[in-house]
Amino acid sequence: MWSSEEALPCPKRVSHFYLRSRAGLVEKARRVFELIPYPRSGPFEPSWESLRKYRVPKWYADAKLGIFIHWGAYSVPAFGSEWYPRNMYVKGSPEYEFHLKNYGPHREYGYKDFIPMFTAEEWDPDSWARLFEKTGARYVVLVAEHHDGFALWDCSRTRWCATRMGPKRDLVGELAEAVRDRGLVFGVSYHRAEHWFFFEPGTRIDSDVGDERYLDLYGPAMPASLNPRDPPGPTNIPPDDDFLTDWLLRAAELVEKYRPQVFYFDWWIENPAFEPYLLAFAAYYYNRMERWGLDGVINYKHGAFREGTAVLDVERGTLDDIRREPWQADTSVCYRSWGYIRDHEYKPLEAIIGHFADIVSKGGNLLLNIGPKPNGEIPEDQRRILEGLGSWLAVNGEAIYASKPWKAYGEGPTRISGREFGEREFKFTRGDVRYTVRHTYPYSEVVYAILVGGAEKTVKLKSFSPELRLAGDLVNVELLGYKGRVRWSLEPDGLAVELPEDAHLSYAPVLRITVWRLEEARKLLDRILAAREGRAQR
Numbered sequence: 001m002w003s004s005e006e007a008l009p010c011p012k013r014v015s016h017f018y019l020r021s022r023a024g025l026v027e028k029a030r031r032v033f034e035l036i037p038y039p040r041s042g043p044f045e046p047s048w049e050s051l052r053k054y055r056v057p058k059w060y061a062d063a064k065l066g067i068f069i070h071w072g073a074y075s076v077p078a079f080g081s082e083w084y085p086r087n088m089y090v091k092g093s094p095e096y097e098f099h100l101k102n103y104g105p106h107r108e109y110g111y112k113d114f115i116p117m118f119t120a121e122e123w124d125p126d127s128w129a130r131l132f133e134k135t136g137a138r139y140v141v142l143v144a145e146h147h148d149g150f151a152l153w154d155c156s157r158t159r160w161c162a163t164r165m166g167p168k169r170d171l172v173g174e175l176a177e178a179v180r181d182r183g184l185v186f187g188v189s190y191h192r193a194e195h196w197f198f199f200e201p202g203t204r205i206d207s208d209v210g211d212e213r214y215l216d217l218y219g220p221a222m223p224a225s226l227n228p229r230d231p232p233g234p235t236n237i238p239p240d241d242d243f244l245t246d247w248l249l250r251a252a253e254l255v256e257k258y259r260p261q262v263f264y265f266d267w268w269i270e271n272p273a274f275e276p277y278l279l280a281f282a283a284y285y286y287n288r289m290e291r292w293g294l295d296g297v298i299n300y301k302h303g304a305f306r307e308g309t310a311v312l313d314v315e316r317g318t319l320d321d322i323r324r325e326p327w328q329a330d331t332s333v334c335y336r337s338w339g340y341i342r343d344h345e346y347k348p349l350e351a352i353i354g355h356f357a358d359i360v361s362k363g364g365n366l367l368l369n370i371g372p373k374p375n376g377e378i379p380e381d382q383r384r385i386l387e388g389l390g391s392w393l394a395v396n397g398e399a400i401y402a403s404k405p406w407k408a409y410g411e412g413p414t415r416i417s418g419r420e421f422g423e424r425e426f427k428f429t430r431g432d433v434r435y436t437v438r439h440t441y442p443y444s445e446v447v448y449a450i451l452v453g454g455a456e457k458t459v460k461l462k463s464f465s466p467e468l469r470l471a472g473d474l475v476n477v478e479l480l481g482y483k484g485r486v487r488w489s490l491e492p493d494g495l496a497v498e499l500p501e502d503a504h505l506s507y508a509p510v511l512r513i514t515v516w517r518l519e520e521a522r523k524l525l526d527r528i529l530a531a532r533e534g535r536a537q538r
Helices: 022-033 058-063 094-103 111-117 125-135 171-181 192-198 200-204 212-218 241-258 272-291 349-361 380-399 518-537
Strands: 065-069 139-145 185-190 262-265 297-300 311-315 327-332 364-370 404-411 433-440 444-450 458-461 473-479 487-491 494-498 510-516
Touching: 022 241, 022 272, 065 125, 065 327, 111 212, 125 171, 125 380, 139 171, 139 262, 171 185, 171 241, 185 241, 192 241, 241 262, 241 272, 327 349, 349 364, 349 380, 349 404, 349 433, 364 380, 380 444, 380 510, 458 510, 473 487, 473 494
Parallel strands: 065 139, 065 364, 139 185, 185 262, 262 297, 297 311, 311 327, 327 364
Antiparallel strands: 404 433, 433 444, 444 510, 458 494, 473 510, 487 494
């Protein structure tokens, strides 16, 4: 995850480093593919042309909600954000000063010394899974390794992992089992790419990062730009093949041991050096999923993957319009951190629901993050947010799960930028609406109007104005969660709905609008009659 709301790299910026021979790329990708020490044959080859055969699985497109979990040794200091491991070595930063004051000099007490305090002694994976199920999530994604390089699984390629240090438990394996026992899909997030540069600030001060005994945790600690598309140079050294091969083999081990049906990558894999390794991993992953009879998803950001070869993810934001291919937005219950910190700035539930509805109305899923404490407890404020979302979905879930974007994603006075790190804009007001739809047999559809700005006694849905011709003939209007009759009328400037006075309206109530597509039905009837007449004449 990005540490601040700085400008993101533009996929269209192409350096001379990126302009490599296509033939050379495919040749290298094939060589890299051969390095994977597991069965890898199948319909996918390590090329963009082959990977375009990929299709997003229906379970994922229908799921709409996943839970994201950032949990690690960075939750021990609980200060700043999950970037504490890097920022504590940045001289003059708040984390640097906090560390000196509370833990002492960086050479004597470094990031490694937090690992024994990451104990998970109160962790109950079954309790987590029950909470996620109650929230209404359909899949769960645990950060298996963050930028700090500490693996939460039984990793054979490092001693710095949760089965050997800290909790001395296989956190990935235990959560995978608990989640699947509740009927949810399990996935992992893998941030090893960012480890190439993450501890580099520690090389510029007197710290334990320079101690050879801990090189296998802190290294390579190379200077590199946070913009993966910047051209290489003395202060921006691209990853070498040794690092990239280790990156690939760790990722493949995660797949083999835990069979995750979601494999999420953070942004720095967009560095051009990763391209042949991404091709090799994706071909291997999709082939393994097919061999196991599973449907898998790879999440990527920006331009790291080609269109149609994996699923786009947007961090802390949304798109500006409907995207017909499934996509995902991730965000956290907290504005300032993904991992646990003591002074979280929690989001109002209304903002999360509004963001969620906006994403789904444009064809996406929401991956909602929590940050547990180092002992494995989910903070009470985070629990309340998840339970509140679950209560809303218990009433209004039919407008979300397995829904599709309607002809218009929404209406209203609030303008939301289609960009990353724009989530503070999600402050909807009266008149803001988001739409989803379900098509029903044979020629009717149910349109859901999610009133993300709340509702007064009378609601006017301008998208249903007869002049716009977006909807067919209206049959009925209902309020989800209310058993009584709802009064409505179609007027020249839209659909007017009177909300019942005795209805207990939660935030973002949802109207179910049944529409009969009469013109399409007439065309079908004409075709049937014409076919009958043709047979009669013969």
